[in-house]
Amino acid sequence: MQARRFLLALGLTGLLLSSQTVQARPLNVVFILADDLGWGEVGCFGQEKIPTPNLDALAAEGTRLTQHYSGAPVCAPSRCVLMTGKHLGHAEIRGNLQAKKHFPQFNEGQHPISEKALTMAQVFQKAGYATGAMGKWGLGPVGSTGEPNKKGFDLFFGYNCQAVAHSYYPPYLWRNREQITINTHPIPGHAKQPEGDVKMEDWIGETYAPKLMIQEAEKFIQDQAEKPFFLYLAFIEPHVSMHPPKASVEKFPAEWDTEPYRGENGYVPHPRPHAGYAAMISDLDGYVGRVMAALKKAGVADETLVIFTSDNGATHARSPKSPFHVGGADPKFFHSTADLRGYKGSVYEGGIRVPTIARLPGKIPSGASNDTAGFFADWFPTLCEATGVAAPTGLDGQSLWPALTQGKKQERTQPLLWVFPEYNGQVAVRMGDYKAVRQNLKTKKPGSWELYDLSQDRAEAHDIAAAHPDFIQKAETILKQEVSENSTFPLVIPGVTGE
Known part of the structure; x- marks a missing residue:
């Protein structure tokens, strides 16, 4: 009897120690960023035509942030805000700029963040975390101060350059500082086909880069x-060019497409642009499912904070003569x-409000939505607080x-503020439920404040600036306090x- 009691006590002690070990384990973080x-x-x-079962499941197990914003309306500055926790009034990168404009030694990549810029990856790395990045970087070429390995990532695999x-x-992807050839006959990212049959197979190559990155x-x-x-x-995904695998495209109805996209608005032609675009989002959803399956297989799904969001809103129009937006x-x-x-x-909201989901069982409510207004600069302090x-x-x-x-x-x-020098120059400030916007600041006739x-x-259809001059004054005061010079x-x- 005494031996049984001893073994029982030993077992309970082991269970207690095991529980304490699990509780003491630091939280993992997986941050998933879609593109456009x-x-x-x-x-x-609210999407009704494109099934996204894995993202819907993520939301069912977590919380949707319904008023969350990207760091910027385009790729590189949005990622800079995310990685550094600095809004566009202070961020080093405030637009999409190729590195070679100021650093002619580089033939690819975007303007690099500086050596002094501190990223969340560097903070996690210093805290003893293994750090990895797969996908698109856009914050500095290999060999620059902004390359991923110098900004806190033990492993980077993917595209360094947004243009590539x-x-x-593509011809290659980067594994840290090494170029890895993946296509001996790469497919270009841009082409036009004004006449003739547009064929899907003409724009499909040997090795599909997203397949390698999710693996x-x-x-x-x-x-x-x-x-x-x-x-x-x-x-x-779903950033164009639009050439997803044929099997993904064929999941969607043929009757969706009555005319091809011929590349008239940039990127490559596609015979079934509606199905092709849906395929890209469907594939993205599949990657989310594979990430969650990998976390569960590794036994860490419930000890991992998973965030999903997008770097900016959906693709804009270009030519009024085309029924399609950029890239089809x-x-x-x-x-x-x-x-x-x-x-x-x-x-405006369609350019910067982005679908956002957070999941962590036992900590973040499941099946919930939250109207808290937030943006990419918030993730640095959020992830730090979550992990300790x-x-x-x-x-x-x-x-x-x-x-x-x-x-x-x-x-x-x-x-919440955005200082965006591109697309004719724009600024926005959100204060509570009110959002002030000013457009065309780089034109001869800068626009007036809108509110x-x-x-x-939420559709920003009714400008009430004239009735609320106090809010416009407050927006200007915030910008005076929060915008630093960036040559x-x-x-x-x-x-x-200054003028």
């Missing part, structure tokens, strides 16, 4: 399962912005962790910065 995915292009955010990422069948992500999860890890998955996308067909105004490249990693001082965002874990709307103490009450008018990405804001 519109706010309404996911089922759980226009092709899903690398699965391997990283398996390899790092025994220690804490931070994994950044910057997938390239058709956001009107898919209701991609779900009635929000504007597209990628705009600081010390956050650096001087970040522009505020932690969303209390809102996520308490399941209720959180009021902001830090401003919208998003609680009543690489200059923008004069009348009444705020």
Whole structure:
């Protein structure tokens, strides 16, 4: 009897120690970033034509953030805000700029973030996390101060350069500082076919880059399962060019497409542009499913905070003569912005409000939605608080962790703002439910301030600036306080910065 009691006590002690070990294990983080995915292009955010079962499942197991914003209306600056926790008033990168413009020694890649710029990956790496990034980088060429290995990632695999990422069948991908050839006959990212039959097979190559990147992500999860890890998955879907695998395209109805896209708005032609675009989002959803399956297989799914979002809104129009937007996308067909105004490249809601989901069983409520207003600068402090990693001082965002874990709307103490020198120059400031916008700052006739009450008018259809001069004054005061000079990405804001 005494021996049985001893063994029972020993077993209970072991269970207690095991429980304590599990509780003491640091939280993993998987941050998934889509490319140009519109706010309404996911089922759980209202999409009706493109099935997204894995993202819908993620939302069912977690919380949707319904008023979350990207860092910028386009790729590179949005990623800079995300990685550094600095909004566009302070961010080093405020637009899409090729590195070679100021650094002629580089023939690919975007303007690099500096040596002094501190990324969340560097903070996690210093805290003992294994760090990996797969997908698209866009913050500095290999050999520059902004290359992924110098910015906190033990392993990078994917596209360093956004322009190379226009092709899903590129000549090579990067593994850290090594170019890995994947297609001896790469497919270009841009072409036109004004006449003749547009054939899908003409734009399909040997090796599909996304296939390799998701495989690398699965391997990283398996390899790092025994220690804490931070994994950044910057997938390239549904950013054009549009040449997904034929099998993915054929899942969607033939009657969707009555005319081909011929490359008239950039990127490559496609015989079935509606089906092709849907295929890219469907494939992206499949990657999310594979990531979750890999986490479960590794036994760490419930110890991993998973975030899903997009770097900006759905693709904008180009030629008024074409029924398609850039690259053959058709956001009107898919209701991609779900009635929000504007597209990628705009600081209106359709350009920067993005579908966002957070999942962590036992901490983040399941099947919930949260109206807390937040943006990419918030993720640095949020992930630090969630994991217990010390956050650096001087970040522009505020932690969303209390809102996520308490399941209720959180009021902001830090401003939401965008200072965007491209697309004619734009700024926006959100204060509570009110959002002030100013357009065309780089033209001869800068636009006047506009103001919208998003609680009543999320489509930004009714400008109420004339009735609320106090809010416009407040927006200008915030910009005066929050916008630092940036000679690489200059923008004069009348009444705020020097003429």
